[in-house]
Amino acid sequence: APQGTLRVGLSAMPNAIDLPMSSERNAHNVSWQIYDPLVWTDDTGKSVPALAESWTVSKDGTAYTFKLRKDVVFHNGEPFNADAVVFSWKRGSGTKMQWKDKWAMAESVKKIDDYTVTISTKGPNPLMLRMLSEYWAMVPPKYHAEVGENGFQKHPVGTGPFVFKQWKKGDRIIFEANPNYWQKGFPKVKNLIFRPIPESATRVAAIKTGEIDIVTRLSAEEADSLKGLSNVMLKTYPVDRVYYITFNNLTSGKGKPTENPLVRQAMNYAVDVDAIIKALLNGHGHPIAGFVTSGNWGYDKDNKPFGYDPEKAKQLLAKAGFPDGFEIDFAAPIGAYTNFEQVCEAIQGYLEAVGIKANLDLMESGKYWNMEAKKELPPLFGDSWSEATGEALPRLKGALGGMKASYSAWSDPKIDDLLEKIGTTVDDDARAKLYVELQGYMMENPPFIYLYQPITFEAMNPKVKDYKPRAAENYYLKGTYLE
Amino acid sequence: MSEHIRSQKPDSTTENQIMVRVQNLKKHFPITKGIIWSKQVGAVKAVNNVSFDIMKGETLGVVGESGCGKSTTGRAILNLLKPTSGKVFLEDIEITALNDNELRHLRPRMQMIFQDSYDSLNPRHSVAKIIAEPMVVNKTGSPAEIRDRVMELLELVGLNPNHAVRYPHEFSGGQRQRINIAKALALNPDFIVCDEPISALDVSIQAQIVNLFQDLQDQLGLTYLFIAHDLSMVQHISHRVAVMYLGQIMELTSCKNLSDNPLHPYTQSLMSAVPIPDPTRERNRTRIILEGEVPSPSSPPRGCVFHNRCPIAKDFCGDKMPEYKEIIPDHFLACHLADDKGGSLITV
Amino acid sequence: MTKILSVKNLVIKFHTFDGVVHALNNVSFDLQKGETLAIVGESGSGKSVSMLSLLHLLPMPPAKIENGEAWFYGAGKEPVDLLKLNRSGISKIRGGKIGFIFQDALSALNPVMTIGRQISESTMEHLGLSHAKAKEKTIKLLDRVGIPGARQRYDNFPHQFSGGMRQRVMIAVSMACNPKIVIADEPTTALDVTVQAQIVDLTKELQKEFKIAVVWITHDLGVVAGMADRVLVMYAGAPVEIAEAQDLYANPQHPYTIGLMNALPSVKGHEDSRLTSIDGMPPDLMEEPHHCQFAWRCPYTFDRCWKEIPQQIMVGENHVVSCFFDVENRRPRGHV
Amino acid sequence: MQRYILSRLIQSFIMLVGVLFIVFFMLQLTGDPVALMVSRNASPEQVEELREELGFNRPVMVQFADFVSKAVRGDFGMSLRHHQPAMELILERLPATVELASMALLFAMVVGIPLGLLGGSNPGSIWDTLARGAGLIGQTIPNFWLALILIMVFAVGLGWFPSFGRETRQFMGLALPTKSVILPAFALGLFTMGQLVRFTRSAVLEIKNEDFVRTAYSKGLADRRIYIKHILRNAAIPLISILGVQFGYLLSGSIYIETIFSWPGLGNLLAESIGNRDFALVQAIAFFTSLVVVSLNLTADIAYGMADPRIRYGE
């Protein structure tokens, strides 16, 4: 029987605990404890049955037929069946929904019988199952109809291992073990409490005093300060997140020196990413070479980062026709990512050293993202992108999709072509080859200054066992228990 | 000792010209309620229908209890407060009909010495600056001329020229009052309203200032409206005295009449209340002690404003305000109990 | 007659930013039981300071009592030196044995406390009365000092009273605990003549009724004439003349007193168009006195006046003067 | 008096509308929140669709009119981020902020006023030095810095208090504060305490020289009575209006403290919702905080009138 109370510190206040509405990682993580998807991705990246017992894929790769489990009920007693899947899809792809693009990848969801559904896509989509496991949370249609959207937000109901009990806004979210959970032996803790603690220094204090069992998103220094404490255990792992400085060739960057690939290479050589990682991340990060990280499918081990070579940078600049450098505007958001302002300042310093005067404008983050989405940012801007699906494709498409992508500032026909191919190649090995080709091209023609993939720092009480966060900083707590 | 020069009209040389004429002067301060949509709910009748003339070279004293409207009368005459109604003439100019600009040009001719000698001097200005200001404002001459005039004025009021570089707080009350006087004299005015210029001063200094006023009048032929509540001083310096009560003049006559033959019961009680600095006389005289307190000018009693404290009031006194008129030559009075011939009243 | 208070050689200095103010230089006088002693003199001559110091009401610092004794005979059998009492000792005298009336009754009354409370507060403290008893006594007292509708007025605040009534309240405060002495510091200066007359009369009545010695500080010689038994004339921090009232007016001895008398206009007499003023200004108290302080303004000075500080000289029964010159006889006095 | 209150109420209402108006336009000018509301992989068409749906492509004046017409009915709309009525979210958070601000004010008063009184009554003494010191320190230490140090010392080091969050104890339907409020209230209230110490001290120094205090001494009253009944009573009058303003400062200062202590109040919510351009929520919070400030000032003015018998509004 489940035992004990697990208290998790969140780094921000979840905006919602209903998955289709949750807009960032914390909310996402909280939500997943009360929902289940049709399929899970296991720790090795394989898709395994969850609410669907089994599934088949059509030859052309556009139709997935799922057989659903018959023994599953929602927390309110409502049975889980094909109608629930159809309803969940309809709701999830509604306009105001946070992840409608993920749900809208399915062109249709058809009920075949009570426990069989078919999900069809426009074309073959190698990421479909991953999407299902990351975003498609199943919700009860009758209950939703009863309480309405508003009522559902206040008291969400799923099939998941934990049952929603109470949400004191800004203070705590209380879940209880689902006694009727279909997967026997889970969950393992009786009570699950999430407490938002936005200030990281306070999170450190809370783990030290034992008021919290798990805290996430600590800075490297904070993690260091926890080393050697008997009641704190550190957990570090690389996050599937890349930090980079974007070049813009769509709007403000037109006609700027950065259109020349040599200049972009030069700028990559000019920045000492290793030193930045050492100084600002206390060494906890890996320099990257492109947008595909070490954990991603198709990662090319032989593709090495540029490295720090200011002389070469100067040569390249001279070769490109800018021996004296140039001046360029540069923007970055405030308070969005750990230490990122300082990273950008450091980059500004390095660019200066090779003669490029970057006028750094650190913007209030709300304004920054508004401008980024409207493509109004300057020719150089810093950002970061994480990915939950285990493949770099959504990130690549989002950041390099030209005018078609909201957050993109770059367009390159060759890249477009490769992405198109990757997006429709269901065969894994073939896809991996395409990734490798793309990584090579993106070193010669870098659309970014590649920075690093961070290592994240979490701390937990040693009595917490089987807490297994994944590369996208996501976690499922049904198997976690307290000693 | 010489005849009481001051108890009669001023010297015949000025030929009894009228310097200031006040006709039915009223000043009511509105009492308002509400902050945004304020509306008037009443009025403080600080000055209510006051008329008198002041001759050239004359000193008219004004006495009365605190709050009876003496200062307000003075201010309204000089149009420092816009009168509610009534007319004021300076010689033949109707001051009350002038606009701000015209009035400013007339200001040099009429000045005021304010009740509080400290408050009326800007603490951040040196004495020289204070005395020069009227001349600077009215551009009466070059800086050099103004400078000479300041020296002259300082000497005139009995201050040392090196006092000019000092600041008001460095002076005693008497000296400050001298600065005020010098300032008032700077523009060679014809008419000065002196609002209790001596009541804040020490006995030994009072005499100095009173003498100064008299000397200036003798030298420059000034006309004064001299406000005070110390009857003995007022009588000493004035030719005629007006006795005010609750915004109205009760009695106006020469000093001699006032002490020898006060007609109004209020004047009588006032005269009797003035302490005499002589133990024998002070202890043996009878005093008419008034009952009660002065009513508020925002709700004066009906009828004769004095009737509720008047020791000889009759029933009809509460019906209407008695007319203020010249009951015998040179003797103005507002009392129902005056007999027709203007002779003596029923004395207390 | 018996003494109730005897002040000897009181010297008080103020140590200020700009130097030492010699506020009181050797003040000595006696007060008899039940009499009225008027203290006259111009502003800054030390009238208030001399009285405030007796009850430790001066701000110390800057004030400092450099010398002197003040024997009070009204507290028990033995006389006590007021100046040497400690905090609790003087608290018992203040209000209980010696009452105070201040000049500006509006500022001397707490604006946010009802006048009733302000009076009963004192009786509760000194007479140990209960709340209810103190209230009854206060109402009686208010009635006695001529506040109409005393019971209703008990709960009024000072600003709801007129100037005269406020001063009556002050009188009630000072007399609430049947004191032996009441010190009135210019109680009528801010009032109109008619109201002044009322207050003077009231004080005289109460004084007779309760056999209180009154010290009446003023610079109005007219008021003094009406009520004082004896008069103390002060000039620049020292008494220059003490005499019975009749005697003083009829026969002033000190040139300053004479000057004061002459400076007064009279209501009846228009003898002269000019007043006789005393020339000059009072001295700067910042300088330590080494000679007669009046010498600068005195018409009768001779060399001794600039060398020594005159001592008090008896010139008649109960008539003391501090002057080297015998004005009456137009010659310097002999050594005492 | 009633008329006065009425006209003040009207004035306050006009002011509130004015504040709402300003806040509305300021927010509009900072850009709309649509970009923040969708996933980063959403296509521009999807973004535009949402913008349309939320009505952000209408002219600003139309939006404002719409907003006002709803706001007068107490409907501030749905929080864009929380997908719940803004009003509900606020009412949920309000008690925490009120608890924090009033405890901070209480602390400031309980420490600040007596300290100011002690200092002012014995100028130059050790108490005075202490009072001045406390006043100055309170006004110069940045409060969020102090908050972190407090957590380090009293929560982590000594373990006396929880390091974050709000715990309440239910008692007869009321949520009573527990020791969890102590550190945040201290950090928040220190600045106000400094102000109060200084203010009380100088008021006492001033009032001590008033004539009526001398009268009180001349009555032979005990020192304690004089200080409490006469001096403090008079100092309290201007203190009331200071307190009104201070409470407003406490509300805005609570942003830092609430964030650091993870206190579930409005300041915390405001900081978050401005960052997310959650218009409805920001407007509703702005409305509430200005409502609190305005009504506190109104209350302070009225209390001022009641504490000071001399004031009679236009009567």
Place this chain on the structure above:
Amino acid sequence: MDNEAIIKSTGSRIDEEVEGGIWSKFVYVWRLLYRDKAGMLGLAMFLIVVATAVFSPVLSPYDPLKQDLMAAKQPPAWSEKGTMAHILGTDNLGRDMLSRIIYGSRVSLTVGFFGVLIACSLGMTIGLISGYIGGRVDSFIMGGVNMILALPYLVFVVFIASILGRSLFNVILIFGFTNIPIFARITRGEVLRLRESGFVESALSIGATRTRILYSHILPNLLGPLITIATFEMSGMIFYEAGLGFLGLSVPPSTPSWGNMLASGRQYLTIYPWIATFPGLAIVFTGLGMNLFGDWLRDVLDPRLRRTKR
């Protein structure tokens, strides 16, 4: 005294305020200051900060912007691992703490000085107009001022930050604007008082114009109370700048400002405490100095205190 000389000196006084008086005033003020040890200390502290700001380039051993990631997070010289090269250690980017603190005084003083300048001049103008004209204009203006008070600070800050960006100028603008009410209210109160004062009426009686009365009589008498608040507010703004730093909305992060240093150093408080401690101490030090000095100023400008002079 020589009459000519007197007339001469007095004469120049009429045209303009002259030297002699100012000198004696200065001496007088100095004596008052000398007596008050706390005020003296405050002035000394304040002057140290001012001197630091003025002579930053001379005083600071390094360029405050110079990063040296290899030398980052060095502790102060007196701790075990510290070196004399960086007396107060280095920050997380290896910038010299001492140099940054020294340069930070420039930002703080600039913000304080110009913030007060804006708030004071606007507030004073508003208060003057409001108090002097009175009536409807007064209630209208004061309504507006109260509105500023009721406006949530954060909304305004974010508005400025996102519309105009982060810059020293904008920080000054924010403080200048949000502190208008205090100056406006005080000015208005004083004007209402001064308007009724005797010397204004006296000026009216000699025919002075409104403008003259405002400039020559009311303004000079306002300065006392305003100077006093100005010193308090100046220390206040240094305090508020720290708050803006916390919100990440102060001056651009590379600009060495105490608020920014404090805010960015707070995450290292447990492990590299000096990064946040020194700017915190600098803020407290400056604030203390200004407040002590301001306290003294208030005492000196209190007319009651001055009146005991004679």
